Amino acid sequence: MSPNALLSVSGLSKRFGAYRALDGLSLEVAAGEILGLVGPNGSGKTTAINVISGVYAADAGTIRFDGRPVGGLPIHRRARLGINRTFQVPKPFRSLTVTENLEVASAHSRSGDNQIRECLELLALDSVAGREAASLTSAQQKRLDLARALVARPRLLLVDEIGAGLNPAELQLMAQTLLAIAGSGVALLVVEHLLGFLRAVASRVVVMDAGREIFEGPLDLAARDPQVIDVFLGR
Amino acid sequence: MPRGGWYSVGVVLMFAVLPFVYGNHALLFNMMMYLVLAQGINVLFGFTGYLPFGYVGFFGTGAYGTSLAILLLHLPPLPALLVGAAAAMLVGLVLAPLLKLSGAYFAIASLAASEVVYYIVSNPHLTPLTQGPYGISLVQTYNAAQSYAVMVAVLALALGAVVYLRNSNLGLALQAIREEPISAGFAGINVVRERTRAWLLSAALAGLAGGVYAWHVSVFYPKPVFDLSISVFAIVFTLFGGAATLLGPVVGTLLLYGLYNWIGISQPEYFQLVFGIVIVVLVLFLPNGLMSLLRRIRVDVP
Numbered sequence: 001m002s003p004n005a006l007l008s009v010s011g012l013s014k015r016f017g018a019y020r021a022l023d024g025l026s027l028e029v030a031a032g033e034i035l036g037l038v039g040p041n042g043s044g045k046t047t048a049i050n051v052i053s054g055v056y057a058a059d060a061g062t063i064r065f066d067g068r069p070v071g072g073l074p075i076h077r078r079a080r081l082g083i084n085r086t087f088q089v090p091k092p093f094r095s096l097t098v099t100e101n102l103e104v105a106s107a108h109s110r111s112g113d114n115q116i117r118e119c120l121e122l123l124a125l126d127s128v129a130g131r132e133a134a135s136l137t138s139a140q141q142k143r144l145d146l147a148r149a150l151v152a153r154p155r156l157l158l159v160d161e162i163g164a165g166l167n168p169a170e171l172q173l174m175a176q177t178l179l180a181i182a183g184s185g186v187a188l189l190v191v192e193h194l195l196g197f198l199r200a201v202a203s204r205v206v207v208m209d210a211g212r213e214i215f216e217g218p219l220d221l222a223a224r225d226p227q228v229i230d231v232f233l234g235r
Numbered sequence: 236m237p238r239g240g241w242y243s244v245g246v247v248l249m250f251a252v253l254p255f256v257y258g259n260h261a262l263l264f265n266m267m268m269y270l271v272l273a274q275g276i277n278v279l280f281g282f283t284g285y286l287p288f289g290y291v292g293f294f295g296t297g298a299y300g301t302s303l304a305i306l307l308l309h310l311p312p313l314p315a316l317l318v319g320a321a322a323a324m325l326v327g328l329v330l331a332p333l334l335k336l337s338g339a340y341f342a343i344a345s346l347a348a349s350e351v352v353y354y355i356v357s358n359p360h361l362t363p364l365t366q367g368p369y370g371i372s373l374v375q376t377y378n379a380a381q382s383y384a385v386m387v388a389v390l391a392l393a394l395g396a397v398v399y400l401r402n403s404n405l406g407l408a409l410q411a412i413r414e415e416p417i418s419a420g421f422a423g424i425n426v427v428r429e430r431t432r433a434w435l436l437s438a439a440l441a442g443l444a445g446g447v448y449a450w451h452v453s454v455f456y457p458k459p460v461f462d463l464s465i466s467v468f469a470i471v472f473t474l475f476g477g478a479a480t481l482l483g484p485v486v487g488t489l490l491l492y493g494l495y496n497w498i499g500i501s502q503p504e505y506f507q508l509v510f511g512i513v514i515v516v517l518v519l520f521l522p523n524g525l526m527s528l529l530r531r532i533r534v535d536v537p
């Protein structure tokens with residue numbers, strides 16, 4: 001384990017019945033770094049985020065956050081330590097207003113009204129602050145998901161396919177936003193299918209297949225790696 | 236004054252003053268009882284999404300806890316009421332694992348749990364303790380005026396609890412849990428603990444209502460205080476008015492319990508017909524109750 005990793009995962013396994021969704025995954029992310037996580041559909045990317053964030057318990061392996069094992073903690077304890085996430089399908093509090101969505105998260109972290117206002121602006125939600133979350137477009141709901149995570153003052157942010165369904169202009173803004181978040185010292189694990197988007201944000205990627213890592217390094221090298229090419233194009 | 240505060244004061248004052256100008260005190264008392272139960276359902280369903288068909292179990296437990304505290308511990312009614320509420324909360328604590336169930340499973344499991352409490356309380360073998368099926372008689376503490384006044388206080392407490400939830404971070408947290416429990420966890424909320432708190436608050440309100448009811452009527456049998464129709468009434472009143480608001484359950488109870496007393500007691504078959512139609516119309520056209528009509532025209536409902 002490298003000394004400056006904020007998140008350090010090793011040997012992570014998760015089965016659903018007999019199916020191995022994660023099969024000994026290991027990875028590390030440092031503060032301020034954006035690590036991309038790619039892999040074909042069903043390779044276990046969302047499951048990795050679910051296990052690291054506490055939605056599922058791992059069957060084996062360790063999750064260390066800031067040097068301390070967090071694998072046994074419930075979601076809210078991990079969130080209070082600084083682990084937060086967005087969802088592939090956004091999960092806002094639908095009948096609450098956008099502002100109330102963020103108030104819920106700020107009440108349990110040390111962030112105040114200022115933080116809520118900043119996040120609304122950062123994610124271009126200030127114009128819909130008073131609207132019910134259910135009435136937002138899906139792109140807006142994705143940004144609300146991210147805003148809710150930010151208001152909780154994360155040190156590690158797990159982002160699950162936030163680019164899907166965004167138009168090019170929205171994608172570019174989102175890339176800038178993620179870079180700004182990392183610039184403030186937050187570690188990001190970004191699961192993404194859109195390689196152009198990933199190239200704009202991630203300095204390093206981990207490629208997964210069938211629940212385990214098959215490549216780790218710069219994205220451009222991944223594109224030339226025979227095993228990676230095989231997994232993406234070969235079958 | 237917090238949102239909904241003045242409405243609550245108005246409702247409480249109305250029930251404090253009405254006995255001096257309106258003779259049917261039994262109706263007023265029962266209406267308050269259902270207002271409390273409807274708000275108790277509201278605390279649980281409106282703010283956490285759990286619909287407890289066995290809610291009457293807490294009411295019955297409160298009635299018995301209070302009565303037995305009077306009969307066996309020789310406590311005066313007021314401290315006995317606290318025992319009744321504590322007993323209901325204790326049952327709630329024992330049943331808290333039911334909150335792991337979702338939707339219909341929870342509704343039915345809570346109903347079964349309430350039946351279990353009923354069978355224990357009414358068991359003939361426990362006659363020395365609970366009077367079993369022969370019922371309770373509290374004639375020595377009977378005091379209609381005092382027990383009415385205490386129900387007014389319990390009503391104030393129930394409304395106060397919902398006003399608090401409508402205006403506090405706890406209320407917002409509970410609604411967040413209802414909508415997306417996983418996201419609520421990532422908002423830093425201890426989902427299990429907050430849910431359990433709402434469940435216990437809801438249990439305590441029903442326990443208090445049951446205790447004051449026992450004191451007020453002073454003679455009762457186990458069956459009526461564990462009668463499923465008490466749950467159904469409280470649930471329908473709440474849904475009809477609109478859960479997760481302060482006013483919804485109040486308006487629902489005043490209208491439907493008023494209707495019940497107008498035609499239900501003399502012609503129960505018509506009432507059941509009307510009640511049935513109301514439920515169907517509600518489910519089909521107004522799933523969020525009367526208050527959602529007001530919200531649709533942009534009235535901010537407390």
Ligand SMILES: Nc1ncnc2c1ncn2[C@@H]1O[C@H](COP(=O)(O)OP(=O)(O)O)[C@@H](O)[C@H]1O
Nearest residue numbers: 016020021039040041042043044045046047048
């Ligand atoms: N809750 C679950 N129950 C059963 N199988 C699941 C569950 N979640 C994920 N899986 C399975 O695990 C595999 C990996 O899923 P996932 O992590 O969502 O993949 P990815 O995000 O990489 O597309 C898939 O085959 C999926 O069907």
Ligand SMILES: [Mg+2]
Nearest residue numbers: 045046047088
């Ligand atoms: Mg996925």
